[in-house]
Amino acid sequence: MEKNYFNLLQLPVVLPIDGSLLSLHYQQLQRQFHPDNYATAPDNEKAAILQQSASINAAYQTLKDPIKAAEYRLSLEGININEEQQTIHDSPFLMEQFMLREQLDDLEHAQNWDELTLFYDEMIERKNQIYAQLLEYINQSHWLMAKQQLYKLRYYAKLIEQIELLQEKQFNL
Template sequence: MNFFTLFDLPESFTLDISSLAERYQALQRRYHPDNFATQPEAERLQALHYAANINQGYQALRKPLPRAEYILSLHGFDINNEQHTMHDTEFLMAQLTLRETLEEIEQQKNNEALIGFLRDITQQHKQLMSVVEQQLAEQQWQQAADTVRKLRFFSKLADHAEALEEKWLDF
């Protein structure tokens, strides 16, 4: 099932998120399992399956990175299950350096450095998002897949840094 079709949206990285949310809510109301409680078992199971697809589709489309991954999957690139490795050694070395920097910030408990670090990686993430948006629009699937892999590195790094920030705020 194509999630863009499910939500009656064009297959595009750039989406009207409010339209997606409205269509999601309308479909959820229509196919909520409670609406089928008195129906035969086959219809109840079908409604349950459809509700699960609606939820899965919404999760795939509501945020940019999963949306890019989903679009790529429609074109034969399964980022989640593939064995393709990153061959951009310069990027990988930069990632190692960023991880080492984050470890140093953590050891020093330097909140100001952490804020600057988050600002820097957020900016790099935004730049890569612009790149992947253009690549997907131009149907440059392989290049977009490589950019999505890079975005995943930045997302994980940002998650780690944000978790560290939250940890420090709890003190």
């Protein structure tokens, strides 16, 4: 059986992940399995070390990102997050997302940077609320509810990313 990322990085299977513990264990494992330490080893051993090092990197990259960590956590329960049918069955939420996108477009066209900052802060707060609900569902083993929250979280993350791009654009004018 393949080690899961939590086990590989010697972490409890709990979200949110303790970032300092994650970094500490990652650095320890990277030192232990660094390919340079095995320069004189036989080729098959070098290949195994390279594979282990790649697994450690993949685990770290996944678990350091709260959304990817939640996706991975759900995958451990057999929940496929990247299905073809990534649908949210919440019409009010989808309508709200549409309206938020329109609001963002309006702010961009008006170049109202102060309002954009307030909008950004509000979206961060909403994203944090969705994330808190996601963690609650995961802790209660409500996997399908957690999956829906994860989809919502992705919407907010994408919207926030777009706001950040606009904010960068503001400074390049």
